[in-house]
Amino acid sequence: MKRRFALGLRAxxxxxxxxxxxxxxxxxxFVNELERTLLAGQERALLATARAVATALHxxxxxxxxxxxxxxAVRREAELELQRLAESEGRMLVAAPVPLERxxxxxxxxxxxxxxAILRGVQRTESRLWVVNRRYQVLALEGSLRRATPAPEGGxxxxxxxxxxxxxxxxxxxxxxxxxxxxxxxxxxxxxxxLQGTPGTRTRRTPDGRTVVISAAHxxxxxxEIAGAVVVEETTNPIASxxxxxxxxxxxxxxxxxxxxxxxxxxxxxxxxQRIRRLRDEAESAIDARGRLxxxxxxxxxxxxxxxxxxxxxxxxxxxxxxxxYLESMAGRLSHELRTPIAVVRSSLENLKLAATPEESxxxxxxxxxxxxxxxxxxxxxSEATRLEQALRTAERERYDLAAVVRGCVAGYRIAYAATPIxxxxxxxxxxxxxxxxxxxxxxxxxxxxAVEFSPAGQAVNVRLQEQGRYALLAVQNKGPALxxxxxxRLFESMVSVRETRAGAAPHLGLGLYVARLxxxxxxxxxxxxxxxxxxxxxxxxxxPLAR
Amino acid sequence: xxRRIAIVEDDPAIxxxxxxxxxKHGFEVSAYGARAEALAAMRARLxxxxxxxxxxxxxxxxxxxxxxxxxxxxxxxxxxFLTARDSDFDVVSGLRLGAxxxxxxxxxxxxxxxxxxxxxxxxxxxxxxxxQEETLERGDLALDLKRFSIAWRGQPVPLTLTEFWMVHxxxxxxxxxxxxxxxxxxxxxVVDDGTVTSHVKRIRRKFQGVDSGFEHIDTAYGMGYRWxx
Numbered sequence: 069m070k071r072r073f074a075l076g077l078r079a080x081x082x083x084x085x086x087x088x089x090x091x092x093x094x095x096x097x098f099v100n101e102l103e104r105t106l107l108a109g110q111e112r113a114l115l116a117t118a119r120a121v122a123t124a125l126h127x128x129x130x131x132x133x134x135x136x137x138x139x140x141a142v143r144r145e146a147e148l149e150l151q152r153l154a155e156s157e158g159r160m161l162v163a164a165p166v167p168l169e170r171x172x173x174x175x176x177x178x179x180x181x182x183x184x185a186i187l188r189g190v191q192r193t194e195s196r197l198w199v200v201n202r203r204y205q206v207l208a209l210e211g212s213l214r215r216a217t218p219a220p221e222g223g224x225x226x227x228x229x230x231x232x233x234x235x236x237x238x239x240x241x242x243x244x245x246x247x248x249x250x251x252x253x254x255x256x257x258x259x260x261x262x263l264q265g266t267p268g269t270r271t272r273r274t275p276d277g278r279t280v281v282i283s284a285a286h287x288x289x290x291x292x293e294i295a296g297a298v299v300v301e302e303t304t305n306p307i308a309s310x311x312x313x314x315x316x317x318x319x320x321x322x323x324x325x326x327x328x329x330x331x332x333x334x335x336x337x338x339x340x341x342q343r344i345r346r347l348r349d350e351a352e353s354a355i356d357a358r359g360r361l362x363x364x365x366x367x368x369x370x371x372x373x374x375x376x377x378x379x380x381x382x383x384x385x386x387x388x389x390x391x392x393x394y395l396e397s398m399a400g401r402l403s404h405e406l407r408t409p410i411a412v413v414r415s416s417l418e419n420l421k422l423a424a425t426p427e428e429s430x431x432x433x434x435x436x437x438x439x440x441x442x443x444x445x446x447x448x449x450x451s452e453a454t455r456l457e458q459a460l461r462t463a464e465r466e467r468y469d470l471a472a473v474v475r476g477c478v479a480g481y482r483i484a485y486a487a488t489p490i491x492x493x494x495x496x497x498x499x500x501x502x503x504x505x506x507x508x509x510x511x512x513x514x515x516x517x518x519a520v521e522f523s524p525a526g527q528a529v530n531v532r533l534q535e536q537g538r539y540a541l542l543a544v545q546n547k548g549p550a551l552x553x554x555x556x557x558r559l560f561e562s563m564v565s566v567r568e569t570r571a572g573a574a575p576h577l578g579l580g581l582y583v584a585r586l587x588x589x590x591x592x593x594x595x596x597x598x599x600x601x602x603x604x605x606x607x608x609x610x611x612x613p614l615a616r
Numbered sequence: 617x618x619r620r621i622a623i624v625e626d627d628p629a630i631x632x633x634x635x636x637x638x639x640k641h642g643f644e645v646s647a648y649g650a651r652a653e654a655l656a657a658m659r660a661r662l663x664x665x666x667x668x669x670x671x672x673x674x675x676x677x678x679x680x681x682x683x684x685x686x687x688x689x690x691x692x693x694x695x696x697f698l699t700a701r702d703s704d705f706d707v708v709s710g711l712r713l714g715a716x717x718x719x720x721x722x723x724x725x726x727x728x729x730x731x732x733x734x735x736x737x738x739x740x741x742x743x744x745x746x747x748q749e750e751t752l753e754r755g756d757l758a759l760d761l762k763r764f765s766i767a768w769r770g771q772p773v774p775l776t777l778t779e780f781w782m783v784h785x786x787x788x789x790x791x792x793x794x795x796x797x798x799x800x801x802x803x804x805x806v807v808d809d810g811t812v813t814s815h816v817k818r819i820r821r822k823f824q825g826v827d828s829g830f831e832h833i834d835t836a837y838g839m840g841y842r843w844x845x
Contacts, residue, residue, distance in 0.1 A: 407700035408627055411721035415633035418725035422640050444722060451702075458703060459814075477838025506813050509837040 077344070078337040085326075085333050092322040099314045106307045111269050111282055114195070114300045118286035119267065121197060121298040124186045125288045131179040131207075183208040194302055199288075200259060201296040213244075213281065213303050229320070237315045240308035244278040258285040262297035271304075280304045343374050351381050397454070403447040410447075414440055453579045453586070460507075460590050467615045468505040469498040470540050474533050477512045485520045494533040499540045502615040503591035511587040512542070514580045515608050519546035522606065539593070540614055545607040550599045559597050560585040581608075588612065619736060622663035623647045624654040624682060625698070626672045630721070634667070634698075637725050638732075651678040655685055662690055665735060667728075668715075670699040670706065680713055687714040692742065694735040698723070704814050717777045727804040734777055738764045754787045755845055757832075771826045778803045779819050786833060786843040795840035816841055 075083075125131065187197045187210040196211040230239075258268035262285035269284045283301040287294045369375065417433055417440070425433070471494050478492045501508070512531075519529045523546040530545040551559070560581050581597070588595040593612035600607050621643045625631040628649065635647040646663065648654035651672050658666070666686055670679035683695055697710045697718045710718045716735055719728065741763045752759040758767045764780045766773045775783065785794055785802035794802075796812040803815075816833060823830040834844040 404700055404702075407721050408630065411700070412627065412629040412633065414721075415630055415637065415725060419633055419637050419640075422637060422725075455703065458705070462704070473837040476836050480836075480838030480840075483839075505835065505837060512838070 077341040078334055081333045081337040082330070085330055088326055088329055091325070092318060095318040095322065096315065099311055099318065102314070103307060103311045106310070107271075107282070107304060110302065110304065110307060111271075111284065114282055114284035114302055115267055115269055115286065117195070117197075118284045118298045118300045121186060121199075121300070122286040122288045124189075125183070125199070125295070125298065126290070128182075131183055180208060184210060187211075194306065196301045198299045198301075199296060200263070200299060202263060202294060204259075204263075207296065213301060230316075233316045233319055236319060237312045238308075239312045240303075240305040241278045244274040244276055244303075258283055259297055259299060261285070262287045262299075263294055265294055274303075280308070340374070343370075347374065347378055347381070351385075354381075354385050403451040406443075406447055410440060410443060449579065453583055456507075456510075456583050456586055460586060463504050463507065463590065465502050466504065467500050467502055468508070470501045470508060470542070470612065471495055471497070471499045471533060473505050473508050474512060474531065474542065477509050477516075478531055481516050481520075485516075487525065488520045488523055489526075489528040490516070491528045491530045492532075493530070495535065499533065499535060500615045501540055501591060501612045503587075503612070507587045507590060511584050511610065512544075514584045515542075515544040515610070518580055518608070519544050519606075522546055522548040524548060535614070536611070538614055539611045542610040542612065543607055545600060545605060547605040549606075550603060551597060551606055560595060584608075584610075618642055618644045619665065620644045620646070620663045621732065622654065622658055622666045624649075624651070624666065624672065624679070625669045626650070627669075634725075634728075638729075641729060643732075649673075651675065651682050655682060658686065659689065662693065664739070665694045665696070665732060667696045667698050667732075670697060670701055670710065680709060683710070683713045683715055692739060694739055696731065696735070698728070702811065707814070708818075711776060715776075719778075723804075730804045731777055734764055737762065738777075752784070752787065754790055754843065757783075757787055759784055759787065768823055768826050768830070773822050773826050775819065775822060779815060779822070782815060783819060783833075786841060790843040790845045793836045793840045793842045798840065 183199055187199070187208055194213065196209070196213050198209045199207045201207055258270040261268035265287050267284070267286045269282065271280060271282050273280055281301055281303050283299055285297045285299045288296045288298060370378070413436070417436055420429070420433055474494050475492065478490055478494075481490050516529065516531065523529050527547040530543070532541075532543045532545070534541050581595075585595050588610050591612045593610060595608065595610045597606060597608045599605070621638055623631055623634055623638075623645060625634065625647070626649050631647045631649065635645040638645045646657065648657060649672075668679045668682055668686075670677065672678035672682075675681075679697060679699065683697070686693055686695060695715045697715050698721060699706070699710075699719075700721050702720045707718050717731055719731070750761040752761060756769045758770075759780075760766070761784070764777055766775055766780060766783060781803035782799050785799055799812055799816075816835075820830065820833055823832075832844050834842050836842055
């Protein structure tokens, strides 16, 4: 039975391959975990740096006391913000920076230089350090958050790949606003807590949102007093770029692995389904229309399960073939084997009749003989197909007039089936075919016998013979029940009958139409059965090629 | 003196039944179940008629061999095959070996008796040449109703008893169609239509062996056969 698969083997394997998608997900989770660890490490490193600077500045309150000399925009802005913050927290207002006096300015500059020197000592390339005094004055600011942007390496291929990967993976940008934004200080909890005496860290976005900055603040102690705070800032860009590198590689590897695996799976599935399809096709055609069996060759020497399946189908077919041969010959053999016991019964009955027997036993003898006669009819039908097959093998072909045979036969049927009118339409001229007239008559016998039997009482059976191109078309039509749909294709096979079994009726072994087909094929023709156009009956058509 | 018939049949029930029936009809019957036993007995004393089954015990063709051996013993001994095998091939083989008739076990006892009687009559008349003849002539066809022999244009046609009766049935009323059933009845035969067809085919062939232009048995398809003059 052939039907479209809802989901073929290939589609199924492709679906199974989707399980591979769990791999990149696991990879991404791992990378994220790694990133978190790295960030925590960075945070601790920053805090350590801040502590180091703060330690260097401990007990040097004079440095912090000095007013800041640098008066750049960034610093001022930061100071303003710090003050605003202090205000909002209800702390005492700090006076706006007053211009410094000359001496103080000198001292401040010196202090400034010293702080800067200390800061330089610990400063790293990508971090920014500042020192804030208690009054939220930024005393020194050193370093930059930006790092040198590495030029993308590799050729066009890598560039193209990076562009593609860019759709999925964000690369950190070095192009961000470095200024100390309002919100840094406005929400500068780390600074505030450092000025309260507790080291703090904070993660924030740059004002333009392009990158993330981690800052750590540590208090500077002057004895027991807090003199100020050290703030160390760094972007997470190094880690982010590590992460995106890792993700890119993961993406690349996953895609490659996925493509490779998918190609292998699809190739495998294709081959598998091809083999199975071939096996199916062969298995389907292994039994031909006449019920003969062929061997299945597909994959019969393969060592795997499909080879196994193929071999077991072959074995099954072989057993089926044996069974088939057995069945085919059984009818003939059975009728032969039954002849001897029947002869025993018959000769016994006949001897009984010869003996002087009472009247009563004659009745039983008569009944027994009746039964014997019926048994004989069955036996004859059983061996009919076998005998016909033998006859066909030795039959001689001759040219004969099919029209004459049909006319003669129909005349005979009108006597034999007196209850059923038989209407004949046949051309007056001759229609010569090549074959055997006796067999031709036997073919018509079978068709008319069937038609008469299925025809309701009194309804006519039509026998039509006509020339149709290079063929003689013989059609036998009767009114009656339509053909059962599921049997239509098998009507002409051996031992297929559409009749319902009725008690006492003449036996039907499903050989009649099979015999008809054998004869039609012997004549080089074909036979088919169909419902009539009106649907109120059945027509059997036989096409026999005309003799040339 | 009663006539002696030998029955060679491996099935004891059938053998006994036939033997008893024939005895009741006044024949002297000796029945054998195996080929060697039958041959030995018949060599010692030849019966006047033999009824042989083809398959004897495990030997499927023992009857054929026995027929050949009997024919070698006597050219004139009437031999009837009585067997369950009804394929054309077996019929042809049996008749070719020189059997006078070939019957399947469908045959009824009266039919068998008719044949046996006819064969005895024929054998008897062949031994006494010049006996009075009862003949039927239809153009070139001459039937000797006593000897069950047929001549076509003066030449004998070697027909079996069954075939003779069929030709007789057809030729008695030339032009009349005889159905297969009628032919069967006339030939004391109970067989199916197909067998009648092959009998008719064989008859035609035998006539054609004598006269290649023979075309006097006409098939009336669907009805039967008729003798055409």
